[in-house]
């Protein structure tokens with residue numbers, strides 16, 4: 001069962017903002033209460049620059065909206081500052 005509508009693959013998805021080609025690092029998860037069932041979710045992708053823009057765009061219309069890191073299951077693993085050296 002896919003709640004995402006398909007086509008949502010991590011790694012190379014650009015921001016949903018028109019004209020922006022930056023790779024997305026946020027999911028803007030929202031729904032329109034007037035036309036969407038309570039468990040329905042729409043997901044836009046957004047770069048760092050436009051995540052808040054898109055969130056505010058939806059929030060201004062009284063749509064429930066939240067931001068989630070994207071890809072959701074791939075934390076930016078920081079390269080460890082401590083290198084483990086052998087004996």
Ligand SMILES: [Zn+2]
Nearest residue numbers: 015020047050
């Ligand atoms: Zn953008």
